[in-house]
Amino acid sequence: MTEPFSFRYQLSSMAKERLDPSEIGVMGKLCAQNKAISLTAGEPSADIYPIDELKRAFASIFDDTSLLEYSKDDYGLLRLREWITDRMKKDGMAPEWVTPKNILLTNGAGEAIELVAETLIDPGCTVLVEAPTFTETLLTFRKQGANCIGVPADDDGIIPEEFENIVKQRSVRFLYTIPNFQNPTGRTSPVERRVKILEIASRYDIPIFEDDPYHYLSYDGKAPETYLSLAGGDKRVLHSNSFSKLVAPGMRCGWLVVPEAIIPHLNAFRISAGLTRPAILQQGLFNYLSATDFEARVAFLCDTYRVRRNGMADAIAKYLKPLGIKTNYPKGGFFLWGDASSTGIDDIAAFARFAVENKKVAIVPGKAFFPRDEAERGRSSFRISFAKVDPATAMEGVKRLSEAFREYKK
Ligand SMILES: Cc1ncc(COP(=O)(O)O)c(C=O)c1O
Known part of the structure; x- marks a missing residue:
């Protein structure tokens, strides 16, 4: 043998x-x-999954046979992208320019991070992250060849002066931040910090990648305004988010909000990594969201x-x-x-x-x-x-x- x-x-x-x-x-x-x-454990507990509602949402899923074909909606199910756009606008998370055309549905925020890494990272370039930060993001950025540097942070997140000290000295591709209830620290950056970071990013011409999957899990009042919204028409912010913590991680549905300038590049990687994403899941999720009082x-x-x-x-x-x-x-x-x-x-x-x-x-x-x-x-x-x-x-x-x-x- x-x-x-x-x-x-x-x-x-x-x-x-x-x-x-x-x-x-x-x-x-x-x-x-x-x-x-x-x-x-960094995931919701099984007792709070909306099982009965999801059963109802998926009951009629095979009635529409077009969902079994390769999806014709280029960036993911249009209805779901419209729902996300409306929700983000209602909650003050997205500026005027965001439309469903700026939303790309992904297999969880994890894939959103992967796509941004493929689109913006060249081997050897420097990417700034909070120190500490989400382990999987570090692996994804490193796989793409990035040299990740942790910007010192305190209980209010990234320290603006430390951020400026680094960008003064070296060229940086982008800053990755989890501004709300961060994984792993639970830290949240107040709005004043975000404004300062944005101002520095603008002065040194650096984009910001905001990963915000815990946005709605805010227990003492509303989460501060997003970087995406604070940047307004400046469009230097990419924003990823997810239904993993709101519905269930097994849905594998997340999204990226991105300006027109890079959406075709991101989408090209998305196609090469798996053509479309499961329309059946996206439709079931949309059915669930439409029948649910989200608030x-x-x-x-x-x-x-x-x-x-x-x-x-x-x-x-x-x-x-x-x-x-x-x-x-x-x-x-x-x-x-x-x-x-x-x-x-x-x-x-x-x-x-x-x-x-x-x-x-x-x-x-x-x-x-x-x-x-x-x-x-x-x-x-x-x-x-x-x-x-x-x-x-x-x-x-x-x-x-x-x-x-x-x-x-x-
Ligand atoms: C900060 C952060 N980003 C992204 C993810 C990935 O989430 P998803 O299940 O949407 O891929 C997680 C999951 O724990 C996370 O904590």
Whole structure:
């Protein structure tokens, strides 16, 4: 018998590298193996999917056989793009110039990020991101050859002076930011910060890529105005968004709002990566949205997650604060960020393994969220998700975490 072909010599270097599991994947597996309480999940909990409404929305989906063909709607189902345009205008998220022609439907915001990377990144160019930022975006930008640099941020997001210091010294392709309830920190940039960042971006002629999937999950009042809207007719902002957190991530439906100048380029990559996107899903989603009181749905989600956020904050105040561990208090989204430097821990990944194996509680180590060369910046920090955690579980999980901090030998 001959050996099966191994592909050993054909694999790209990125393909080999991607096989290295990310810290998020490692912690997810360890969490399941140890039957631990998970404070790691970055997705909605199954109990809040609108199952009955989705069943109704998809019941008549095969009545229109044209949905089974290659879609004729170039940028995705027109009706859904119209719905998105109306919604964004109603909610003050999009400026005057945005029409359905500026909307591209994607397989989740993840594909939107991929398309922007393919369209704007050349190998070796510099892309600025928040430090820390969404791990998958870092991988996607790096795959395209970008040199990602993390701009220092505080609890109000990117620090404008730090942003300017970097762009003064080097040429930058674009700035990627998650301005609301950021993944992984839960931070939100106030409008004044956004205005300053935009002003600097305009002075140095840099576009901004705003990734805003947590926009509507705002628990203490409305999210600040989007970069897209603040930039008005300037059109230097690309905006990605998603139905993953509003309906269900399995729908794989997101969107990009982009000015005319680059939409044909983005769409060309979109076609080459999969021709069209599933019209059946887009129509089912549209049926669901048309039959739903969207504001009531958002209010329900916010009420649910607010209870979880508050439960987690109470648990942290009770068990982590007395240990000197600092955490922030997010106004929305799924995450909060912890800093354990006061405990002397400088390898939080090792601590996280200890906690999951010995105390049966899982967190994600901070270094997963920094550009590869800057991973050291996350050596004492960690992400906690409260998305799937009810207050009683939060109390138990954080109690276990505090025991782990007390018992861990550095
Ligand atoms: C900041 C950010 N952008 C994009 C995504 C991808 O979302 P989607 O499911 O729409 O691809 C996520 C998912 O967690 C995220 O946190």
